[in-house]
Amino acid sequence: SAVISQKPSRDICQRGTSLTIQCQVDSQVTMMFWYRQQPGQSLTLIATANQGSEATYESGFVIDKFPISRPNLTFSTLTVSNMSPEDSSIYLCSVDGVGLDTQYFGPGTRLTVL
C-alpha cells in the first residue's frame, strides 16, 4: 500500500482567489491522479499528473483552471484558479503503479468557495 497525505485538509476561500493543494506519497509511484467530488456526487477524474511533463487533462478540465505540477515521483500539486462557488468540492489525489496492488487515495481536501 501507499501512505498519502494532502494539505490543506480543508479551506474556505473567497471567490476569485486560487488555492494550491499538495499531495505527498511515502514512496515513489508511477502514476498520480487528481479527482474532484462535488457535493452529493461521485468522483470525477480531473487529470493525470505526469512527472517531468504536462498533465493529461480529462474532457471538461483545462490547464488554465487546474494547473498541476509533478516535480518528482512522490509529490504533486493541484491549483484551483479563479475560484467560484461551483468549485466547492472535495479534491482527492490518488496513486497507482508498479509495486502497488491497486489505486490508493489521499485523505482529501474539502474546499468551500464563498
Next chain:
Amino acid sequence: EDKVVQSPLSLVVHEGDTVTLNCSYEVTNFRSLLWYKQEKKAPTFLFMLTSSGIEKKSGRLSSILDKKELSSILNITATQTGDSAIYLCAVEDRSNTGKLIFGQGTTLQVKP
C-alpha cells in the same frame, strides 16, 4: 461513452441485516472492477476483481464479478452501524492505464 451505474443509490437497514449492492458497467476495454468504502472524505479500498479473480471475500464482505452480465455485487452480511458509508464502484479501463470511472455510489445507513 464509458459508464458505471450503481443501485440502489441509497439504502437504510437495521443492524444484522444483509445487504446487496449492485454495479453495472459499460467500458470499452475492461481491466478491473474495484469497490471502495467512503467515510468522510477518503475512499478506502475494499476489493479488486479481474477476469482471473471474479470472487473476493473479507470477513463479512464479499464481492462477485459477472463478466457476462457486465456487473458486480457487493454483499455485506450481519451489518453493523460501522458499515454506514458510501460504497463506490469503479472500473479501470485498460486503454487508459490507471484511469478509474466511478459510479454514483450507494449510500448505506445501518441503524442500531
